[in-house]
Amino acid sequence: MIRFGAVMATLGLLLSASAAAEADPAAAFLAWARDHAVPLPACDDPSMAAVGRAAGTARMIALGEPAHGAHEPLAFRNCLFRHLVEQQGFTAIAIESGTSEARRLHDYVAGGPGDVRQLVRESLSWGFGRFAENVALVEWMRAYNADPAHARKIAFYGIDMSGGDSSGAWANARITLDAALAYLARFDATDSRAVRGAVEPFLGRFTHPAHAALSRAERRRLRAAVDGLARYLDRHGDRLAARSGRDEFDWARRNAALARQLDHMFRTSAPSGEELSPEDYRADAARDAAMADNAHWVLDREGPDGRVLLFAHDGHVMNAATRGGIWSVYRRAPKAMGQHLRAALGDQLFIVPIASGLNGAGLPPVAPGSGSLDVALARVGYERFLLDLRPARTAGPAAGWLRRTQSIRANHVTQAEISPATAMDAVVFIATLTAAHVPEAR
Template sequence: MITLGRIGLALSALLGTASGAAATPTGDAMRGWVQTHAIALPACPSMSSRADFGAMANMIGDARVVALGEPVHGAHEPLAFRNCLFRYLVEERGFTAIAIESGLHESRRLHDYAAGGSGDVRDLARTGLTWGFGRFPENIELIEWIRAYNLDPRHKRKVAFYGIDMSGGDADGAWARGRSTLDNGIAYLARAAPIKSAPVRKAVVPFLDHFSVPAYLGLDDRERERLRRAIAAMLGFFDANRAALIAASSPADYAWARQDIVAARQLQTLFDVSRAPSVDGVLRPGDYRADAVRDAAMAENARWALDRAGAGGRMLLFAHNGHIMNARTRGGIWSIYSRPPAAMGVHLRRTFGRDLLIVGASSAGGRGGRAIKPGTVDAVLASTGVPHFMIDFRSTTPAWLFREQSISVNYDTENVIRPRQAFDGLVYFDRLTASRSIR
């Protein structure tokens, strides 16, 4: 690990104005601070390569949850970095789980496979990862590595894989596969308590075909309340009959089936504040409500996943910067929102406090060689000329870290954040290239 400040005069010629922006006292101070405090990171092209992340591990310390961000979905570099870092954290720091921004219910298939279950990983990933993430070979590599680690008899403590996003997600915004949460809960109770659970199962069945945004919007208020009560009754049945249900199945089956009903409750809350998916995809002022529900649900699911790890469990949580940040979503395309919604990181910070480390990601590399926006956090980090490094915002407290700054999102928009509030630190990539898509 090389502290960039120790590189000395070799960097001084590179620390001019970012992307042609006029120099300002704030900009100069930011660049100077980055030059002094940034630490170069090792290259690690795949999980078959070992890399020393000792400096980053020192940053992590005893944190039980490390929330690691990516500036855009589907870029190879953040995914590969996540994989290499996770291997190091498992082998050297005792981490026991990874959770990613993908549907919770669907992830059971990959959770079981990673634990040693049967199946073809690519087939399982197509249905076990939402938002199309099963296309990315880095995700396949991650799951295969976890499985190999778990199957090695030398490793007594096993490693778990989870999705923590709301279930049934897809690009069209309809959440049309969300009913799988209720289907699984019903099927589980029909096996574990076929007679006793019949009333609570019967109350939910009439609503199965209405469990998507478009179909749910066709229900009147009285029908929605009936569904709400039916879901609550099913969850209550799980809690009141926990011991008997576990005895008739297994602790794992019980835990996953119960969380499916929690996921169904999350979805109904989302449906209540959603509008019909629009063809133009343009955001509306009231859409903040759906974002707020989703991020709160992701935090709830992340807490569940960590609870499953038991005493001493430690988890790497990987999601978009816009979810892991301890901030409200502001700026860019979200400026239209009538109220900025709290990201998942806000909820996690309230729960875990100092047991949570939030590390975002930044890059100057954009799709099609798009120039980085001058004056942004990304431009300041790019001015070092160093391809890959990390920076810990907690080491000192320069004033600019507490001022509003812009950080790029998805190549073509931005979030407005106070860096020290939103993140404990950042990892920087000098470029982003598309992940190879698997058919």
């Protein structure tokens, strides 16, 4: 028979542990995370199925990466997308790259012409075309679509504003206007002459610095010309689609919308400098709103049965405004793409950023003491795992820590401030990141 004193001693230890957890929310979260983490040991269906189960019937999974140019998030994305397509009926992937530029990759995976390495290099923004992981993704998609056993073909999209470059000048922004005007010149040359004529004088000045140099009257004329282009396509959509086919028309209309997005950003923000300034939040706000709009367009194109994997930086996909770290200088915290999408899609959006522990070969060391969320997850004990945070949002000892402001590492050398309880539905943790693979030039 167990002695009464031993029972009371055991009960006392349990109560002490419970009290300690309540007194130390970080310890409570760590204990909860260790109990609920799902290891992701391999690039295989059993591991990737854990993410699919957590997402449930959501039409869009927003997967984030903590920084651009790391191998592990890109490789994880590729594995996850293959599983989602083959096992859960996903129909498209949309990544943080120029929407108009990515049209060539959209066509290539559908069987169009071209050399895959050259197309990826030339069609992805921000230098992402250098990475072998992106080439591998496009090659797999083309092979999947070439198999006649796959009746429903899958699609590749960019969802970023078009014309972006490392200088911040948006030097290639005119690609949007060029594409829309070329469509009208081909399918509606006579009737659209006036609309095209209003836009053409501004083609060489459709960059952020050049827009800033326009007079107030010129800016008004440019805005009217871009709006007129979009309205013309809307007004004559049925007639134009009958001539060109619906797909060609949809891309022309999207290019006009992309030009509108750029004109709005040019009008409401100053060109970027070498350092962030308090008013630079305006450009970030315009860009994230545009990306959300483009993501909606992708979802609409995929139809009621379509499901999309969205892949972008953690700061874009999370349901949290951009604040903290290098962004502390902003006068206001701009609204992120994930906030726009959450408001529109509700639980049809599943947000899962990637957090990381250390940086390995080819990447700068992480900032010491940064990323309270990353640090906590690193103590869970697995090299790679999924943690669904939704069960701990409102109840239990971990809820308090999740509702507090925490930090998540970003761009290797800084961090963003978030409340994990609302910023994400789940998180994938990867212990060590290494540089993305850059193949030697052929």
